[in-house]
Amino acid sequence: MILEIADIRIHAGQQAEFDAAIQRGLAEVIQHAQGFLGFKVNKSIESPERYVLMIHWATLENHTIDFRGSEAFQQWRAIVGPYFAAAPVVEHFDLLAESS
Template sequence: MILELADIRIQPGRQAEFDAAIERGIETVIAQAKGFRGYKINKGIESPERYLLMIFWDTLENHMVDFREGPAFAQWRAIVGPFFAQPPQVEHFTLLSKSAER
């Protein structure tokens, strides 16, 4: 499994609008993508315009080829892109270690 981590900075004062848009975009667009396994969204406390979006994919190709090179990517960006203060920083990770759930 691959973790896509997107560090997103939005325009000040638009958090409530963005909260609704990002959830709608994930549920209606990204969740339908090949290899999608789940997501988490974290909001900044000290930096309220900062969000960390974690999306879990079966493979790197599911994100970079199937999703990013297909029509769904443009749909996703049309929903969330108007809120961006700058382009998101995106990186991919593999799991090294995990704690037991408590």
């Protein structure tokens, strides 16, 4: 399992609209992607324009090839992209340890 972490910055004053858009994009697009296993979205308390999106994928390729190379990626970006103040910073992680 791979964890994708996207550090997202949106335009000031658009938090309510982005909150709705990201939830819609996750429900309508991401949850149907090949290899999708689950997600979390966190909003910053100190920086209200900052969000961290965490998506679990079965494999790295499910995100980088299957999803990113699909029409679904274009749909996702059409929903959430207009709110981005800059391109999200995206990295992928392997699990090293966790609590029981």
